Amino acid sequence: MTLTNFSFHPGLPDGGAATSSLLDPLGGTARVMGERALYLRMLRRFRDDYRDAAAHILAAVDGGEAHLAHRMAHTLKGASGMICAPALYRLAGALEIELCGGAASRPAINAIKAALDELLPAIALMVDADAALPRPTLAPSYTQVSVGRLAEGLAGRLVDRLAALLASGDGAAVDLVEESGAMLATALGEAGFKAVALAVNEFDFEGAMETLMQAAQARRTTAQR
DSSP states (O other): OOGGGOOOSTTSOOOHHHHHTTOOHHHHHHHTTTOHHHHHHHHHHHHHHHTTHHHHHHHHHHTTOHHHHHHHHHHHHHHHHHTTOHHHHHHHHHHHHHHHTTOOOHHHHHHHHHHHHHHHHHHHHHHHHHHHSOOOOOOOOIIIIIHHHHSOTHHHHHHHHHHHHHHTTOTHHHHHHHHSHHHHHHHHOHHHHHHHHHHHHTTOHHHHHHHHHHHHHHHHHHHHO
16 A cells, blocks of 8 residues: 555545545545544544554553443544544454453454554654645634634633544543533534534544534524524
8 A cells, every 4th residue: 555645635646445444534524524624633633642542452451441441442433433544443343342241352452553553654644745735725624713603702612622522532522511511502502412412422422523513514504694
């Protein structure tokens, strides 16, 4: 596989089916409603937060903390799903199932490490390539302005924070939803917040992020009428 073929910039070559099984940037960008800047931030957070995920899971398993290892595998699956890394998503899901029984095989964890060892350089290449591009005048990103237009002040900043936590698969999203439910409901609408909260409380961060985007878009459309 040629990592230099990774791109989601118009006019640049695409790695095709071989690379999309590792990382699908077009699919990942579509998952966040076309917000390329947000997707790139998600990639950076994933790179920083999950580079040692396999080692952490192995340490939890060796330490007899099967429940913690299961939570880590579940979170890794959600985060890899959000950035559209299909191979890692499948491996993390398989490990999560193994851990439901309270144990995990060393080969399953090694497979995740191998997938991360392949994925992380691809992410770094994409992030570095984007940083090297000339910066045209672009519409502000979702988390900088679009959410801010939905609700000013604290409510908008809380939605920004929740989006960042979900994008990185951070379990602190659960605490944020619990502690700031009223303000988040102001920003997202009662129905939208309840849908997001349900997904978050089930640790379905991938589904919560999709629901958050839909609720935000709905509120933005309403505000523009």
